[in-house]
Amino acid sequence: MNDAAASLAHLLVREDVRAASAYHVQDARDLIRLDQMESPYGWPPQLRGVLAERLANAQMNRYPDPRAAGVQQRLRDAFGIPGRWSIMPGNGSDEIIQILTSALAAPGARVMAPSPTFVMFRVLAGWAGLPYDEVPLAEDFGLDADAMCAAIAQHRPRLLFLACPNNPTGNLFDAGALERVLEAARDALVVIDEAYWAFSSRDHLDWLDRHPNLVIMRTLSKLGLAGLRLGFLVGDPAWIGEFDKVRLPYNVGVLHQIAAEVALENFGVLREQTRLIAAERARLASILGSDPRLHLWPGEANFLLVRVLAGRAKDVHAAMIRHGVLIKCLDGGHPRLAGCLRLGVGTAEENARMLAALDAGLRETTG
Template sequence: MIEDRIKQLIKPAILDAQAYHVPDSNDLIKLDAMENPYLWPEEIKKAWSDYMQQAELNRYPDASASVLREKLSSALNIPDNTTMMFGNGSDELIQIIMMALNKSSNVIMAPEPSFVMYRLLSSLLELDYIGMPLNDDFSLNLSAMLKSIEENQPAVIFLAWPNNPTGNLFDQSDIETIIKATSGLVVIDEAYHVFAQKSMMSCLEKYKNVLLMRTLSKLGLAGLRLGILVGASEWISEFEKLRLPYNIGTLNQLSANFIIDNISLLEQQAGQIRNDRSVVFNALSDIKGVEVWPSEANFILFKVTEKGAEHVHAELLKHKILIKKLHGAHPSLENCLRVTIGTKEENSAFLSELNKIMK
């Protein structure tokens, strides 16, 4: 029987897991995945198409992505004493860091609720994961984290900054206290940096046990799947041994090279999203039965206790609006939903329907 053979050959952790579900979004107003909602202007599309003519698709990609590396070093102000590694999205970088760990150093720690991939990849790789509950205001419970660090000696601590799905920035002094308290790595995940306009890149010069992640996905290139890991060369050189060759394709490299040269477009769009975030936050705050939290990202977390998240999510779907239902993901997210900031028209449609549902 094939089922018996599968059970014999596949790891129990894989057999027990569920594949990551991405909901169908065809014909929907898509406000669930923290994407930039804006298309490129036609003149930029034409310039990009012309630029891509240089692609030599009969050859393997530049394995070191040398041109992209040079452009990003300048664009991101990478410290001189650090180096970069590229991944097929941040997910691959997280996976590589975890895969590199010694069997005797198999504890991963992260606040919760936070980015689901920290827990998911830990489970798939059969590592011990410790989720540290946040305070009621979603700040770090520093004393509890320090106690757990001392007791469990985590190999890696992941800190999303701003945090997903709560949208807040953890106190920087708390983060530095954690960095000083651990003998392991601290990975600061700045996926939403462009919306917070704050960075802890300077920590790379102060602490050798800090790595910093960025991505081009939230800026407006989610389709490229390009994650960036920055840190001391001693760390990066070890992780490079696990990176599969040619993981960043030629078309991805060229597209990233092109948009970095035209980065002002995406920065302008990010500025519009930041402005619209304030509008959506204020509008949500005015809806009876909605509790909303301030955000430094391109999404907003809110709670609908009276109507219930299941009901609100389902009603929005009936009107072709897809947001993220977080109810059930963590005790502190009971009856919570997360909405991505879209275009003005998408935001208006969402707020209009939510107002009707909440009456």
């Protein structure tokens, strides 16, 4: 490292940026990767062939369509989004969260979310310079509507994030509690993040008609396209029109647009894969739920949350890696998640390996 560059960087870069760590992803070489809530399924060979042909004809010398109109139309068709709502595609939901926090950042503005929840809400509010208020979830990780309404009255947030189903807890918040929070936050923008919509028993798209303060965020990441990076926001044109000004004009590249179009034209294939994952989740839940060494929470996403009752979660996690399976250890990340592991749902074969590694880890660490 050049000393002059280092001292200049120290002088010029924001203090909070210097104090932060870069996003870290654990190396999963030679391991069954079940820590990032990805789909375990690749594309069938026939679809790969179609994709290869379409990509070969991509006009790489041209900038992409700045609105990704072809992607928007296919999103509308695949997800059944009525014409009265606008769509804004982003480079993953992460970029959309960044656009929202940038667009709403102003002196005095605050962001709110229940806790624990998806970490990028807090991280990206921070980079936009927005104070972030966390409201603890109830004992069972349900939405504590009384506490949320009181916190809304006290802090008057401008932007409120609600992940439904929530990550890392995996549960779907009660509809009545959500309605109360939406009503209490009628002077704020509420974002329901439906990243795990495809695995869940309820979605909130038709709530847009009743709540002018609501927008819905979704992603293709959990539908087998995590590598593509395509998220999108759905809402009233009044909201989307403003956010579209903050979005970088060419945020979805030529190759991304083609790949997303091919995927969405074959949405049935992706949906069938999500149905397999949901069925595997139910099977896993019945096994994990009857294990006296664990506490299992009900999950409506493509992962399950358990607390290790016998032994230490960190040791179980390390033992599982030795047995060739990577899951997420949440112990130490948040006080409410002490002793917790997040288990991604893979193929039936991967899940069998995961259960065997978990069993071995529990046996080895409790002696």
